[in-house]
Amino acid sequence: MTREQAVELLNTWIENDNLRHHCRMVAQAMEAYAGKLGKSGAEKEEWWLAGLLHDLDWEKQPDEHPNYALQHVFPELNISENVTEAIRAHAPERTGKKPETEIERYLFACDELSGFMHAVSLMRPDGFSGMKAKSVTKKLKDKRFAANVSRDDIHRGAELIYTPLNDHILFLAGVFAED
Ligand SMILES: [Fe+2]
Numbered sequence: 001m002t003r004e005q006a007v008e009l010l011n012t013w014i015e016n017d018n019l020r021h022h023c024r025m026v027a028q029a030m031e032a033y034a035g036k037l038g039k040s041g042a043e044k045e046e047w048w049l050a051g052l053l054h055d056l057d058w059e060k061q062p063d064e065h066p067n068y069a070l071q072h073v074f075p076e077l078n079i080s081e082n083v084t085e086a087i088r089a090h091a092p093e094r095t096g097k098k099p100e101t102e103i104e105r106y107l108f109a110c111d112e113l114s115g116f117m118h119a120v121s122l123m124r125p126d127g128f129s130g131m132k133a134k135s136v137t138k139k140l141k142d143k144r145f146a147a148n149v150s151r152d153d154i155h156r157g158a159e160l161i162y163t164p165l166n167d168h169i170l171f172l173a174g175v176f177a178e179d
């Protein structure tokens with residue numbers, strides 16, 4: 001599947017601009033981490049794709065997400081098991097699959113934090129540019145801010161990639177600031 005086809009697929013499944021944007025952000029985060037870890041070109045494409053498609057069925061099948069896409073959409077497409085298993089593992093409480101492989105752990109680690117950092121960026125005049133880890137961790141402690149984002153998942157994600165949360169935040173801020 002080419003990137004163009006993947007974006008087209010995303011746009012047929014998701015109408016909401018915020019959700020489309022979230023998917024692109026997680027794809028960007030995953031691609032950047034793949035690069036940082038020295039992954040090959042083909043692996044980088046998998047990391048990007050897992051990020052882009054992880055919430056594909058969220059809008060149309062919220063109660064069955066991501067099991068609907070895993071059962072009914074991805075099998076019809078030429079998508080590798082690395083990608084589908086990463087998508088399965090980003091929602092362990094719904095699929096029963098915990099993030100274990102590297103791509104699975106990084107997708108879990110990038111998902112909620114990207115969403116949270118996007119919310120923080122909207123509060124800042126310069127968005128992501130110059131965003132410090134502290135601007136994010138302060139908001140994490142404010143339970144009313146982006147209350148739907150699981151703080152536990154954010155902390156667990158950083159643990160899963162063996163990275164201090166501050167470093168994880170700073171890396172992603174740099175990635176998103178380039179956009
Ligand atoms: Fe999801």
Ligand SMILES: [Fe+2]
Pocket residue numbers: 022026054055111112
């Ligand atoms: Fe997500």
